[in-house]
Amino acid sequence: MIRWIKSHQEYMDFMQAAKACRTEHFYAPTLPSPEGLALGITISKKVGKAVQRNRLKRRIKAWCIMHPEDLATQGRMNLIARKGAAELSWEQLSAELCQLMRSV
RNA sequence: GCGGGAAGGAAAGAUGUCUGCUGUGCCUUGGCACAGAGGAAAGUCCGGACACCUUGGGCAGGAUACUUCCUAACGGGAAGCUGCAGCAAUGCAGAGCCAGCUCCACAGAAACAAACCGCGUAGUCCCAUGGGGGCUGCGCAAGGGUGAAAUGGUGGUGUAAGAGACCACCGGUACCGCUGGUGACAGCGGUAGCCAGGAAUGCCUUAUCCGGUGCAAUGCCAAAUAGGAAAGCUAUGGUUAAGCCCAAACCGCUUUCGGGUAGGCAGCUUGAGCCAAAGCGCGAGUUUUGGCCCAGAGGGAUAGACAUCGGUUCCGGCUUGUCCGGGAUUACAGAAUCCGGCUUAUUGACUUCCCGCGAAC
RNA sequence: GUCCCUGUAGCUCAGCUGGAUAGAGUGGCACCCUCCGAAGGUGAAGGUCAGGCGUUCGAAUCGCCUCAGGGACG
Secondary structure, eight states, X not given: OOEEOOOHHHHHGGGGOOEEEEOSSEEEEXXXXXXXXXXXXXXXXXXXXXXXXXXXXXXXXXXXXXXXXXXXXXXXXXXXXXXXXXXXXXXXXXHHHHHHHHTO
């Protein structure tokens, strides 16, 4: 079961993250954690306007629910979207997320 | 048919499968039922409701500006008035330079109460028949030239030369009277030479309105703790949420350092609400009656993927049309306390009305 | 939520109490200098003054409305 990170303080912990993975449109710092998997999503205003940011967040959430076999079993991760991520199609997005999760 | 102009509404998708989210209700406590973004939710350009701030007053400051009306209010809207643009439909603009100050570059004599050239004339000197020229002084706004702008135009009287100095007509301005209109104003008649500028989206004047801060307002519960330290101002002082002052009230106030907590509930959606009919009003609107309940998140839900059918457009086929196949595209954009406007963004279209020109009848 | 600032040559900025031609540095271009470069010198080009409307005789400058970018506070 995925736990979504919601508090501001927990997001600030990722400033000190040692390990990080990156692809063309995403940057994901990770932290070790004893309990199960925890995911956070960060999309800044540089990515697009409010409609595009909301749609990208919903798509990432939906992909994580549909592909639990690709995700790690434990650890904390913050998915930060970079410029251009809102223009990706569904196939491109899932391919990039697959690549990101395998490199963890 | 061509060209132009104005107004308006609706928001381009529909269905199914799988996987999910938020709220409310129900009970067997994890299932079911119902509901779940917009016309602009946006920009934050205005106006309010609501909440808090010991109190009262003044100045300062801000906003608006033809008239009447609508509205809770408005810088919004409706109907008109005047001016300008346009053949017209129509569009755009709107207090006051007879209170004071300031500015009007360059050019020009002069940019506000003006003499450079010029037109006249008195004295004097020179050449000297008439007359011409120089210097000093005075009168003159007709002509020239400059400029965006130089004191209304035409004709006459008048004069040394001229001039609204005076006269006639025309144009403007101010005032008076009558008529129409709630009013801005319009029409008619009369009087006055009054006719010496422009800029208040320059300072400003006049009239009207405005206290400040904002739902992270504010209230309650829970948790935590050190009512701590230093510096400054101190009763002719300080504070009273704001630039200043006064009154009244109160006795501490300001800055820095250090420590703690950063959870929950309410506010939070029944409202200047929406729909329909009837009445009133040219209209913006408003009154009555009946019906309805229509998002409430809090790292922020309202969806993601796939399939089918559509819309628009492009390419190909031939069986040329309510055809078949393939590709692209399917706007702008996401509630955050809530309303009333304004402004901006917007795909493909649609509806209604008006004006001009041309043709036919 | 409440506010503030900025927009001028490819880049960094002046000019902002209206006055005509919008400047400076730097970069790019051409030429000179040198055996060749660098440095230096000379010359020309390059602008919708973010956009629109208005005020004025005249607007980069004043007023209003938009657009874009950046920032502050709790």
